[in-house]
Amino acid sequence: MVKFGIIGAGNIAHRFAKSLASHPDGELVAISARNEEKGRAFAKEFSVQAVYPDGAALLEDADVDAVYIALPHGLHAEWSVRAIRAGKAVLCEKPAALSEAEMKRITDAAAEEGVLFMEALKARFVPLYEALKAEVASGRIGKILSVEAQLCRDFHFGDDCRTYHMDPAMGGCVWDMGIYEISYMEDFLHGDPKMTAFFAKKQGEVEVYADAAFTFPDGTTGRLVCAFDRAAPGKITFTGDRGRIIVEEPTHPQKMTIETKDDSEVIEIPHPIDDFYGEIDAFIKCVRENRTEEEKMPLSASIRFARMTDIIKAGLHYTDRSLELLDEQEKQLSFDRFTSCDALSLGNIAAELAKRESRGVSIRIVRESDGMTMFSYAMDDKTPKNEFYIEGKRQVSLMAGHSSLYVHVAHALYGEYEGLYEEAQKYVPTGGAVPIMVNGKRTATLVISGLHEGRDHALAVEAVAVLLKMKVPEFLWWAV
Numbered sequence: 001m002v003k004f005g006i007i008g009a010g011n012i013a014h015r016f017a018k019s020l021a022s023h024p025d026g027e028l029v030a031i032s033a034r035n036e037e038k039g040r041a042f043a044k045e046f047s048v049q050a051v052y053p054d055g056a057a058l059l060e061d062a063d064v065d066a067v068y069i070a071l072p073h074g075l076h077a078e079w080s081v082r083a084i085r086a087g088k089a090v091l092c093e094k095p096a097a098l099s100e101a102e103m104k105r106i107t108d109a110a111a112e113e114g115v116l117f118m119e120a121l122k123a124r125f126v127p128l129y130e131a132l133k134a135e136v137a138s139g140r141i142g143k144i145l146s147v148e149a150q151l152c153r154d155f156h157f158g159d160d161c162r163t164y165h166m167d168p169a170m171g172g173c174v175w176d177m178g179i180y181e182i183s184y185m186e187d188f189l190h191g192d193p194k195m196t197a198f199f200a201k202k203q204g205e206v207e208v209y210a211d212a213a214f215t216f217p218d219g220t221t222g223r224l225v226c227a228f229d230r231a232a233p234g235k236i237t238f239t240g241d242r243g244r245i246i247v248e249e250p251t252h253p254q255k256m257t258i259e260t261k262d263d264s265e266v267i268e269i270p271h272p273i274d275d276f277y278g279e280i281d282a283f284i285k286c287v288r289e290n291r292t293e294e295e296k297m298p299l300s301a302s303i304r305f306a307r308m309t310d311i312i313k314a315g316l317h318y319t320d321r322s323l324e325l326l327d328e329q330e331k332q333l334s335f336d337r338f339t340s341c342d343a344l345s346l347g348n349i350a351a352e353l354a355k356r357e358s359r360g361v362s363i364r365i366v367r368e369s370d371g372m373t374m375f376s377y378a379m380d381d382k383t384p385k386n387e388f389y390i391e392g393k394r395q396v397s398l399m400a401g402h403s404s405l406y407v408h409v410a411h412a413l414y415g416e417y418e419g420l421y422e423e424a425q426k427y428v429p430t431g432g433a434v435p436i437m438v439n440g441k442r443t444a445t446l447v448i449s450g451l452h453e454g455r456d457h458a459l460a461v462e463a464v465a466v467l468l469k470m471k472v473p474e475f476l477w478w479a480v
Contacts, residue, residue: 005030007055008070019276059086074170077102089116103306125278142242149181152227168205191217198315199453347375350463361450362386397433405431432456
């Protein structure tokens with residue numbers, strides 16, 4: 001019998017304890033909680049023998065063989081190392097660490113002490129995941145070309161929210177939800193990736209939406225979309241050269257659809273007990289067999305998780321190079337002349353490019369010598385509110401002499417445009433107003449509104465580059 005102690009008595013600890021009660025070789029014998037009343041209530045619910053006021057006291061309990069760490073994200077690494085040093089096998093909730101450096105401290109401690117450590121990515125231990133691995137290995141959908149992941153929930157976290165999910169030191173949707181998506185990429189795509197594009201939305205200092213694209217050394221690609229501020233069906237899509245597999249609800253998958261040019265099949269495999277049971281069973285087997293790693297969730301995988309989150313999180317912060325790239329774009333996107341025919345062509349290019357987006361856009365091109373509208377277009381889902389944003393972005397761009405996104409980045413970095421930004425911030429964060437330069441002088445302004453997270457600016461720049469038949473430096477990191 002493997003005797004467990006749990007550090008932390010929140011919701012995830014309750015779910016773990018309920019599942020552990022179903023395992024014949026596991027027993028919960030101790031719980032630690034800073035709130036004494038909460039700890040005693042937990043102990044009563046699950047018939048736990050020992051209740052401790054903190055994790056340190058629990059780690060001194062010789063009756064505890066293994067520890068499940070169910071604390072806020074920022075405390076995982078600290079208590080994992082402390083438990084390892086106390087000689088306890090450790091099952092730690094995801095993310096085990098908030099950086100690769102933190103994860104290395106955990107793996108070094110585990111190696112030095114010869115103690116089992118496992119990050120609790122429960123999706124890897126449900127029966128459907130095994131079926132997914134088998135289908136991919138069989139070659140049914142051919143060679144894997146890409147893995148695209150989406151996991152978005154609307155938690156309605158307000159500005160006064162005090163949950164650790166919105167704590168600048170440990171919060172954000174990447175660590176909380178993106179880690180599941182990273183887990184799939186880590187298992188099916190190989191090597192260290194390069195992030196090729198990133199769009200994000202921040203609430204205060206914490207990202208509540210992230211969309212990151214990656215390229216791996218062998219040419220395969222990955223994409224991660226996660227959110228706290230919007231709802232969308234959770235799914236992982238594996239695209240091969242002969243078909244695709246779509247896994248639903250990736251945090252606890254029980255259903256996948258396999259599509260090839262020859263057939264389509266839906267596979268459903270329910271959990272034997274619940275979505276926690278598989279990881280608990282695997283962990284207990286490792287403890288009983290004196291293993292220091294679990295083969296489905298090795299330490300090397302946890303290090304790669306942390307490395308990928310480091311890459312994504314770095315995109316949330318602008319640098320001097322950010323402004324340089326925006327300035328280079330404006331200088332290179334220059335015309336010898338810009339006529340009404342050019343405006344029509346540019347507007348049509350932008351409208352065509354916008355068809356690939358999930359949201360509609362409004363597009364306007366204004367001749368700045370007299371304020372004349374040279375091109376105007378609005379997709380069916382747009383309202384007069386978009387005209388308000390378009391004009392606001394244009395005015396910001398005119399006053400600053402740069403793109404509206406330049407204003408946002410300069411303000412974020414150095415507090416520039418202080419007076420302007422106080423009024424402009426309702427328009428600026430999504431960007432979208434780009435100057436049309438003719439021989440170094442602004443002749444017109446292209447404004448796009450409707451896409452959010454910096455995609456408006458990206459679309460505008462791409463449209464101008466297409467018309468000019470040239471490539472310009474890509475501004476890849478959007479943290480707005």
